[in-house]
Amino acid sequence: QSNPAASSGSRPLSIGAISAPNSLDPHFYQSPTNNQTLRQIFDPLVTEDATGTLRPLLAESWRALDETTWEFKLRPGIRFHDGTPLTPDDIAYTIERVPNVPNSPGSFVPYVRNVAAVEVIDDRGFRIRSKTPNPFLDRDFTNLYILSRKIHAGAETADFTSGKLAIGTGAFRYAGFTVGQQIELEPNPAYWGRTPGWSRIRTRFIPDAGARVAGLLSGDLDLIDGVPVQDVAHLTADKKVEIFSVASATSAYLFPDASRDQAPFVTDRAGRPLDRNPLKDVRVRQALSLAIDRKGIVERLLLGQGTPADQFAPPPAPDRLPNRAPIAVDVARAKRLLTEAGYPEGFGLTIHGPSGFFTGDVAVLQAIAQGFSRIGVETKVETLPIATFFSRATNREFALFLTTYATTNSAELLRQVVLTKDQETGAGPFNRQRYSNPKLDAPLLAALGDFDADRRVARIRDALAALEEDVGVIPVFYPRFNWAGRKGYVRFVPGNAFGHTNAVFAEPV
Amino acid sequence: MSSLTEDGPPSAPLPSLSPLRVLWRDFAASRVALGSLAVFLLLVAAAVLAPWIAPQNPFDLTQLDLLDGRLPPGAEGALVGTYWLGTDDQGRDMLSAILFGLRLSLLVGIGSAVVAGALGTLVGLVAAQSRAQAGGRADTALMRLADLQLSCPSILIALMVIAFLGRGTGNVLLALVLVEWAYYARAARSAALVELKAEYVEAARGLVLPSWWILLRHVLPNCLPSLVVIATTQVARAIALEATLSFLGLGVPVTEPSLGLLIANGRQYVLSGETWISLYPGVALLLLMAAINLAGDRFRDALNPRLGQ
Amino acid sequence: MNAPLAELRGVSRLFPIPGRRGAVLRAVDGVDLAVRRGELVGLVGESGCGKSTVARIAAGLLPPSAGRVLIDGQDVAALPAAEGRAARLRVQMVFQNPHASLNPRFTVEEIVGEAVRYHRLVPRDALAEHVAAQLLRVGLDPALRRHHPHRFSGGQRQRIGIARALAVRPDLLVCDEPVTALDVSVRAGILNLFLDLRDRNGLAILFISHDLSVVGHICDRVVVMYLGRVVEEGPVDALFERPRHPYTQALLADSRSALPEGTVPVRGEAPSLAERPAGCPFHPRCPMARPDCRREVPALRGVGEGHRVACLLAG
């Protein structure tokens, strides 16, 4: 039924969210949950939409003057919630503050480490000088929320979390926060842009999927995120509920140990250790990739809530490889490849994955094992709680593991995950299997400093192609994110491809 | 009840039955107990014979087909004829999965009860003996150890065990034993303390029998009834805890689901109406528990020669 | 007079009082007691005066806090382990409660044969026979050996307890109120059994009871305890005819007739062992108490052939 008071701004919105921010300090912890939640109170200079395209926010316009100088112009008349006007110096303050947030478990430093100086031009314009050429500098500012030197000088994380200094330029104002439980917001009447017409927003953190869905169905909640795939169909059919979804920037992939001569958890079919590592052979990796029924996984396990992978980079990344067909199952070819590689009988393998890290992770891993088994690779599955999974993966304890990475920037994806690991330059921090491929490294490193957009994209695609050819990772699928809301009460238009709920995108109907 | 026992012995001696026969006769006197035992044995037999009677080996990934996932009961499948109880998301025949899961749950539940029971009982007896005869230092130490266990959440213990040793059925068993021994230790200790004060124990001391002999031959059998009660609930608790661990992603391997894991997995399909995925394993678990508890109750009574007949 | 088979010398026993830290209760206070071969000694006294404690010390079930337990003149505590065990086996106890003193889960055979088997007192193949012999000895049908104790009457159970004790071939039976729980006809059978054992096997028996008619009938000697101390002891005839201690006198008077006319009845309850009165323990209830009874603890003094009493007034 439609509410008579619809869109009059008098309706509250009650959200059930899968996870909770750990603080209201926008520079304390760089995570999608924190970023999405705080995006309601604070604004970045630039933002990224659901297709990975950058859009102006606090910055009205920007351009690179040369390889190390970027000029930004702020939107006029922006004020913080307490009335303090936004000035270019606040950008300088924000960048100064980032490295000085104590005890951060994951700070925004990587975004600002390259900044050499901020130069104020006038009351709206400023320049950012970088230490080395960085064609992605604007992208680095999409998650960095701007604070005010006047308001926030000397602010500690606790001051934000308590609400005292949770003062931003965003569409909503702080109205209450209990760590791990809920956050309450009210509209910012002085917002420069349009605010969704909610009288009040209460987001409760409900990690259990069943509880979120039940909360929606029982009317306790108006909008939920992280709708489990198995509930999408019946919620879609439900007359009182509407589903909203977006293709995510997440790529779920298998990471084989292709570099060591001997890998753990690889055996012959009888369970005896092998004297060489079959995963080092590109044909074996290829065979494994061909054994996976990606379509089946997406259709049967994810119930259509995703896309079978055709390459490593996810669809919202503008610079991914064009015109790729999804990788089809080809058991015959896979077996042939195995035989060519010297494993006509197959071998034994244990594959690992996290449990409860992303939708369907456990089920998908089993389905992958099903596929592997079908080509003669006798596969065992071991899922681990994330608490131990990532540490063990980092310690190179696995032969092949399933995980995800989310970004709309293929260059970043490659640099973080598959670029040859280098402690000095900090390259490949997530290259847990120590993958190294010169044919990938060369074009990628060149692209990372290239200001010519077209050439850069071409180089990135070269790198992606090199990875594809070598099957350095085995991409599996790209999930879809779903929200469910009360039909006729709320409409949710996801503004980016990272999941999590942000009331800025929720409109009353 | 003393009046009852004054009912003297029969003038003509009964044929002497071996103690086990007597136990059985007393046990079998209850029809409910016999029924429960039959159900229990049936379930055990089904579990043991699972590899031969199940239509499918649900632990063998090559026998599963994603395309048969989440079929309702009675559906025809590509790989196995009819899925009488439907399939789960991986295309596992639920009937086979329940049979195999029963195996694991029995192993985990009864295995942990047996091991933890033996260990805990031993600890409890030693503690009681120390309290009754030797000033109780060992008792204090052991009971504080039990406190340590009892105040440490079982889930955390399980996490640590699995962190140390990896996920696996054996490790789940170990975790459950670590979690449970203290219950038995406390129960055995308090029962043994009562028994150690009994006159027949004193009589045994008078016969210059050693303490360990008295503990094992006299005290332990008399503590058994209360331990049997604990054991029946602890089997339930172990299976439930294993299910909870699975729910939290810490239980048995996902490709070899126990009943608890099947229920945990099926839980996510309850709202979407695919209730069979968790319902049938739940019914199997319920049946198992009811059989164990009812048979256990009767067994405890049968263990008591006074209540026999 | 033959040498004592078992002897308690100056035996005391303290128990901590629950709930009161440091406070102790002197359940038995300097008791001397001797039992000779073939002698039936009665031990009587008010409930709670320490009879069972004395019995348990004598049977080696409880170590004394002070004093010594001698068997055949040797201090049991000082003997080497193996001999100590052998010595302790020679004194066996029969308990008051025929219910509680038999393990309900054992069959008669197991109850009687257990210690014999453990100590290898008879060859393995002779065990069944030995057990049967013990059962016959106490008048039980060996055909019942596979039954559990709950299927027996109180009297029969008590016989099982006695058979268990006899099976290890003891020289002394310590019987703690063995017939209190039985009714008269059954009691008669058990008492006969004791008399037989004494006469035929020369068994010595320490017999605890508060039924004076029974004690008077079967015992050779009587020891009277009050509040943890021996107040009077002597041959049964002498003591029953001329009780010297006022407590013994009261006990005898009351047991002969519960409603005696004319005598001065003993009033009041025994004080608790924890608040033992100074001086003679009996003085607060004693109809003849004198002022010095309040100060002086009377020692046992001989007043006749083997008859000793601890009372200032008895002369």
Next chain:
Amino acid sequence: MTGTMVGWLVRRSAQAALVVLAMTVLVFVGLHVAGNPVDILVPPEADAAERARIAASFGLDQPLWRQYLLFVARALQGDLGRSFIYNQPALALVVERLPATLELSLAALVLAAGLGIGLGLYAGLRPRAAAARLIMAGSVVGLSLPGFWVGLMLVIGFSVRLGWLPSSGRGETVAVLGVGWSFLTADGLAHLILPAANLALFKLALILRLTRAGVREVVHLDYVRFARARGLAPSRVVGVHILRTILIPIVTVIGLEFCSTVAFSMVTESIFAWPGMGRLMVESIHVLDRPVIVAYLVAVVLLFVAVNLLADILYRLLDPRVGTAGAGSGA
């Protein structure tokens, strides 16, 4: 009496401290083996330098023994460290959520004890009644169905289908003594019912069975018969003479169960989005937030000691024969 009580308390506290110490060693070693929180927390954009900085800021770059000694030194001054992910004092974080968990656990226990004892009494006094048999059969169901499944069923039944009770969250709270309690408001109470019922189910079955067994034993005792022979009303015979004697083992079990209730509240809190420390603990385990785990355990051990103490005091009220010595040994 009070003197020994104090001594006993002191001894008990010393033992509790030992337990805590042993537990912290276990947790340090266990979590160290389990994994490295940095691996879980680092954002995707992080580079090696950032990782090193994070490790250093948590003190994880030190060898484990030094981390432990540092922890002990700080703990002695009452500082259990800061949460890795919340950057708040871990103890404060836990204590802040303690009331919610306590409230849930106590509500569950009260429910379990109230219903369990009531139904157990009934089943024990009328063992042959059809209702009694039904109750006993029901108790088996309570023992065997996993709580996380039952929880969802409760939600589907009472929130989704019937719409009687809210499905999750804690509802309105009222501050008493500086902490918020939800059982004092109608809304809060409505939120409390389902999770408490879910948590109570297993305990309910256990207490029920225990009570029944106790009643069956006591009902034939002489003093119960004597109480009836004195013409006392059945309510008094049952409520005072029977119940008080069987209450001791029940109180013991309730005391023991309390801790498992707190532990199992993790699951219930997750299902019902109950903002208690169990949920915090689950989340902390997932990210290996050691200071919070340690603080949680310290809080639980202290609770355990307190509950044991309470149970001992209750023993003494219930049964005057229990002396201090007995209680000390009873543990």
Next chain:
Amino acid sequence: MTATLPLLEVRGLRTELPARQGALNVPLNVLDGVSFSLGRGRILGLVGESGSGKSATAFSIMGLLDPPARVAGGSIRFAGRELAGLPERELRRLRGNRIAMIFQDPMMTLNPVLTIGAQIVETVLAHARVGRAEARRRARDALGRVGVPGPEERLDAHPHELSGGLRQRVAIAIALLHEPDLIIADEPTTALDATIQAQILREIRGLAGGAFGGGGRTAVLWITHDLSVAEQLSDEIAVMYAGRIVEQAPAGELLSRPVHPYTAGLLASLPRGPRGSRLTPIPGLPPTLSGRPAGCAFRPRCCAAVPACAADPPWQGRADGRGGVRCLNPGPEGSR
């Protein structure tokens, strides 16, 4: 003494215990036609072997049989009122008020976890509409009446803090609270020693004789297996065997001139004769509940049994109306 209606009149009381034999319901007769009567101010001693049904008689009168045992027949008239089949509510009004009971074991009859005072007060409140203070005053008086020293302090004591003698006196005080017409005492002194037993017997005697406000109108049913106690205390003694009263007679006469062979056997097993001489127990064992022979149940153990004993021996009343015997072959020398 009093020619009026007896206070308690039990006629043909049959109490049975359901049992199965195969598929058949074969109730066991715990009491098999017990009859006796008791006038005001009189004391009847009830003696007999263990398991003969003495307690069952008491509990049948009180309506406190342990289920599934139940009164299956006969009548129990108390002050002219039928008790068998009286609803529980009515019975409750009588219990502890007009009919009081004292149990055997003073340790077991008082609830160990309640104070003495609480247990007396609750009994007062169960039958009298008085305030707590008044109830407590009455409790104190009751303790004083049975000679408990320092009654005020004792009220706050727990049973385990009192000696056996004191505990039993508390139980007696409770029995006397409402000045009952009938006291049923089930072996109340078995656990006590001679001096304490003597004190209690004196008190009971005084009670029936008019002390403690009983006005000499209180009747006592005294169950014991101690024949000498029964003799000293009672006016008449009834002897039970296997669920029946086999002989009843004035106390002195019964013991000096037993008529039933069983009574004679009981007397013979008392210690007498020279010290150390053997006693003479009754041969054989008492029959089990399920194995009671038809006819005279004592027959298998009786040396004077004749074939006719296999038929039910009738009750032969005494000429003076004070008792009788159930035996075909009675005689002072019956069993010798």
